[in-house]
Amino acid sequence: MADNEVTDETCSIYRAQGLDNGQVCSAMNVCRNCNPGEACFVPDEYLVYGVDEFGHVAGEDNMMQEIYQRGPIACGIAVPESLEDYTGGIYCDETGDTNIVHDISVVGYGEEDGQKFWLVRNSWGTHWGEGGFFRVCRGTNNIAIETDCAWATPKDTWTERTWHKTTDAEKNDPLNDTTVYPFPQPTYNGADAPVNNAPSTGGCRVEKAEFEFGEVKTTPYAWEIYSADDLPEVVDWRNMNGINYLSWNKN
Secondary structure, eight states: OOOSSSTTTTTOOOOOOOOOTTTTHHHHHSBBBOOSOOOBBSSSEEEEEOEEEEEEEOSHHHHHHHHHOOEEEEEEHHHHHHHHHOSSSSSSSSSOOOOOOEEEEEEEEEETTTEEEEEESSOTTTTTTTTTEEEEEOOOOOGGTTEEEEEEEEOOOTTTTEEEEOOOOHOTTTTTTOOOOSOOOOOOSSSOOOOOOOOOOOOOSSSOOOTTTTBOOSOOOOEEEGGGGGOOOOTTSSTTTOOOOOOOOOO
16 A cells, blocks of 8 residues: 555455455456446546555554554454354454464454453454454464554545546556446356456555565654553544544445
């Protein structure tokens, strides 16, 4: 997001597809609009967003500082079978699984009956867990949640809205999907997934992303500003001073 523009779900809907299961890299996958019974198209312009500073964060104390001061962070986690069956409560894996295979957003923390927990937003739909959220043991690196996290500060593209102006090359990208699908569209089943042999043009999912030139930071880390004693006992970005700062939680 620091090097490429991204837009919101109004024209780039999350479909749980990517590099290895049928999602080709095209201008249309960055932003598209569709009318029933017609081929989809890339809009003439669309709002874009980005990040300014970014970097890694790990460990309970540093994560708490970052979440409290600047908002949710993205973390990789292991996914034991019992997590897929989770319906509520504070989840504590007992298998010791630390194989990171999934990313989530840690949006707060708290404690219940003496058990510390992270408040996590997942991407498996509101039918799963606690309305799409779950709580996981905090302070023991359960499911490797305190191992590999990332923080970022948003670039201000909303005070004066920043628009991407679509080029003719993007509109005519040969990898754009111009198929006229029946309406309503059938449910994707993976049987006819296209094979993507085209080189990446930037802005699409890659197998593994790295910070090529390291972290970008010109201000102190969040955890360098306050002591742990200054943190509140409970943080929940669904209700910060009466405001819910989270976007829709759905799949």
